[in-house]
Amino acid sequence: MPRGGDVTAGSAGSADLTRLEASLRTMELTVRRRLDGLLQGNHTGLLPGPGSEPGDARPYQPGDDVRRMDWSVTARTTAPHVRETVADRELETWVAIDLSRSLDFGTADTDKRHLALAGLTAVAQLTAGGGNRLGAVVANGAETMRLPARGGLVHARALVRRVATMPAAPEGVRGDLTAALDQLRRPPRRRGLVAVVSDFLGEPVWERSLRALSGRHDLLAIEVLDPRELELPDVGTVVLADPETGRQREVDTTPLLRREFAAAASAHRDRVAAALRRCGAAHLILRTDRDWVADIVRFATARKHAWSGGGMSPARAGRAGGPA
Incomplete structure (x- = not known):
């Protein structure tokens, strides 16, 4: 699986910035090479x-x-x-990114924070060119950072770098995706594309805010997952910790517990998928144990006919990038 380098958000303040730049550049080139030629074209005027x-x-x-x-x-x-x-109008894309502490988790080839950056990089590449503008609202639970929408490759790279170096929230602070979505609602943005990147843990309290955006924008939801969030391995007694609250609990991974955990995880994912469908959002799933670039390519190829002049139409094709 191409990882595009190891990018660990929250530690970038003390990490080697040269290594960070190289990792982000590798990720960008990986996405660009695999997505070359997809979803390019002129944009239909809005006015x-x-x-x-x-x-x-x-x-x-x-x-x-x-x-x-x-x-x-x-x-x-x-x-x-x-x-x-x-008028030949450029596409304005906004990315709402949930960088809560729950993204600092990964048990396979990478972690969820890396996948969030990969999703952001893919959106930047798929909407690049033609005077398009890219902006972002990033929330980690403790603070919300707004990066203005501008055009150009230099701006896109700087935006990804700013997101990668945003520090993690203190322990005990829960993520707040709703805050990021609300910043996109007020003041109203010009019509365009809104991409939401999150692991969507917890109840979908963000649904109302996302649905309000659907009346003005086309929506894309990028869900990042780790296989251990879907099922527990048979490893005996383990200590489970909530990275957002710091709470820990020692459990014995009995067959009954593993079945109940898998059933609860499946029910939660179904609730998230149903909420996204009600909002009219296209749903892309990226997993830490899969080739995330291949998942993005399959998703983009399957939906290419749904793009109208460079803007994504409301979701009709269901989810993509899920478990094989």
């Missing part, structure tokens, strides 16, 4: 105005540019008409 795409015809008014005369309509109606054009 009428100067541009290159033909719009509606209307009667000629004094002062109109005669070069926009629509002679076919003029001939049919025997009245002079001009053809308006639709």
Whole structure:
């Protein structure tokens, strides 16, 4: 599985910045190479105005540019008409990222925080070019950081770097995805794409905020998972810890406990998936024990027909990137 380097958020303040830059650069190149050519193209204008795409015809008014005369309509109606054009509008993408302490967990090839950065990098690559802008709202439970939407590869790299170096919240602080979503609601943003990156642990109290965004934006939810969150191994007595509250509990991984744990985890994932469907969000699942780049490629390829001029349509194809 391509990992794109080991990036550990929360420790970047003391880590070697050269190594961090190299890791992020490797991740970017890995995603770009595997996603090359996917989902590229021009964007349909959202508002009428100067541009290159033909719009509606209307009667000629004094002062109109005669070069926009629509002679076919003029001939049919025997009245002079001009053809308006639709503005070539760039796509504005906002990423809401949940960087709670629960992301500092991984028992396979990487950890969930690395997958969150991978998801952010993929969104940046899939929406790059053509004057598009990328912004982010990052919440770790203790603070919420807003990174303004700007265009260009330099900005995209700086944004990913800022997210990677955001410190982890103190122990005992729970994540707050709702706070990040609410910052995207007020003030209202221009229409575009909103991608939400989280492990979606806990009850879906964020559903109301996400649904409010669906009326104005297309939504993409990127869920990051570790296999040990879905089922417990038969390892005897272990100590389980909640990274957000610091609570610990010693348990014996009996067959009964493992069955109950798996059933509860499956029920929780079903609730999350149902909430995302109600919000009209496309659902991409990245796992620490899978090739996350391959999952992104499969997801993007399967949904390529649902992209209209570079913007993702509301989810109709269900989830992608789940367990094989």
